[in-house]
Amino acid sequence: MVAIQKEVNPHFEDFLFDWNQKFQFLVGGYGSSKSYHAAFKLILKLLEEKRTALVVREVYDTHRDSTFSLLTEIIEDLGLSHRIRSVSSPMQIRFPNGSKIIFKGMDKTAKLKSINNISIIWIEECSEVKYAGFKELLGRLRHPTLDLHMILSTNPVSESNWTFKYFFKDVRNKLLVLDDRELYKRRTIVVGNTYYHHSTADDNLFLPESYVEQLDELQAFDPDLYRIARQGQFGINGVRVFPQFKVKPHAEVMAEIPKIRRPLRRTGMDFGFQTSYNALVRMVVDREKQILYIFEEYYKNRQTDDVTVEDLKHLKRENIKGDPAEPKTIAYFNKSGFRMEGADKFAGSRLQYTKKVKRFKQIICSDACHNTIYELEDLTFKVNKNDEVVEDDFSIDPHTLSAIWYGLDDYEVADLKGDSVYSSARGY
Incomplete structure (x- = not known):
């Protein structure tokens, strides 16, 4: 086992070494370093144990400038690029103990069928993956002897997204797993076989102050984006049709x-x-x-x-x-x-x-x-x-x-000028 020394954000220290749950759900605002620590956690695990990990995004081509680039950067920063090999075509990362990381996109699901013995899956920007894709990936997570794990990382989106319904609450079906407000307050929670982790830019000690100030400015002119980007919280994403x-x-x-x-x-x-x-x-x-x-x-x-x-x-x-x-x-x-x-x-x-x-x-x-x-x-x-x-x-x-x-087919509501317009239809 290679001795590794690396300074990390304190809020993520426990997450890096906690593999007690099958699911690990990371949600946070912009610049919170959740993707970085998910990638670092994956590297540490594959150095320790021989495993095959699958990294997934909705669109395959987006890996090159995101997950693949991030993992390669961390490996170089650790001084391990001479031992851990990054292959760009097809994208793959190979470890000296036989571990490997492969990259797939849900836009090419046919290629998932040939994958075997996947014991860890990391779904980056999981809210962009469809629920049917998530279920497909659950079926691909299997190994005869190793514990199975799935890491899901995302910025918060609308409460209508499947990630919120699955991991927090589904109002229509009256299902409550966890009140998201409790997570925002406690920051990390374990519920059943899921480890929840919430983070914001304040948790990333390596961010420049100018970036945080830019996020703070959103509060004045885009409250919805401020909630997502700065506070890292789910909610209504967009213009409400009926605010009344x-x-x-x-x-x-x-x-x-x-x-x-x-x-x-x-x-x-x-x-x-x-x-x-x-x-x-x-x-x-x-x-x-x-x-x-x-x-x-x-x-x-x-x-x-x-x-x-x-x-x-x-x-x-x-x-x-x-x-x-x-x-x-x-x-x-x-x-x-x-x-x-x-x-x-x-x-x-x-x-x-x-x-x-x-x-x-x-x-x-x-x-x-x-x-x-x-x-x-x-x-x-x-x-x-x-x-x-x-x-x-x-x-x-x-x-x-x-x-x-x-x-309301034959009824007209008074307009904003106060002019009441009623039809002569039956029922008046």
């Missing part, structure tokens, strides 16, 4: 609705089967205060219309606006005794319907509507390649929003 969306206890919502003067009741439904959903949303509009109340939802898929009709039979007396793209489904509901008609769908309707919902001063949702909350509370706009907001496309496909669109 609020969640209240169901009993409180149901107590407020009867107090509304001239309430307008609306119900909308989006249809789906395999990957999409049958999403129904019941709403009440306070026209004077411009508040939209959401008090009931239905959200299921992979079931035939006869089952859905049975589930919703308590709504047979209600006027329901459905997705006009499914006339056969609407006809079936009507044949089953429902009062359902197709909403108006036209070119540009997604944008117009979204703008309509955004004009409500408040959107108050019952805490019983779990899927509506999941889809709308932190819903953000997509951005194009020029980093411009696309106003009719979103970070996810929100089926409950489609149901709201259809339910």
